[in-house]
Amino acid sequence: LQVLTAQLVTNALYCYTCEWEQSNWSCLKAQKCSDKDEYCVTNVASVGIGFLSLWKRITKKCSGSCPYHNFSLGLATYTSYCCQTFLCNLSACPGIMLIFTYSLQSLSPSPLPLVLPFFVLPC
Structure with missing residues (x-):
């Protein structure tokens, strides 16, 4: 039974989820994705100057597709990051x-x- 349970967990995609949160610390709720979902997606909307963020909102979710959002309009940016492994969307940053x-x-x-x-x- 443990081997079967481990195999089911291995085949399932789990992602961190949150909706329009100000901090990544509020985005640490793990959720099992549906069978149709293939990606963990992190969307980050921010307003700032250089590396100084004046306002930020983070959304994390399971998704059946990987949206490509990379908009920059003056001080405002909206970016999406996708990954496909177990709880891979921990960070709200694109890599290190x-x-x-x-x-x-x-x-x-x-x-x-x-x-x-x-x-x-x-x-």
Whole structure:
């Protein structure tokens, strides 16, 4: 019975879900998707200047398709991210958000430039 249960869970898609939340901390409710759903989708609407977000809303859900939304109109953006594995839509960021700074070649003894993490951006 445990093997059968594990197999059923493995074949089912689970995604984090929330509706129009201000913080990703409010988007940690796991939900089993329907058999028709193939994607976990995260939609992020935000208003800000550069990396300073003045307003943000996050929606996460199961979906039968992967919408491609990547709009930017002045200070406002609306972006969608899709994934297809168990609880893969944990973050509200598209991958790892690191900004790197390169040192001067003269500071690095190797022929390759030295790459140092400068800071991590919150999402």
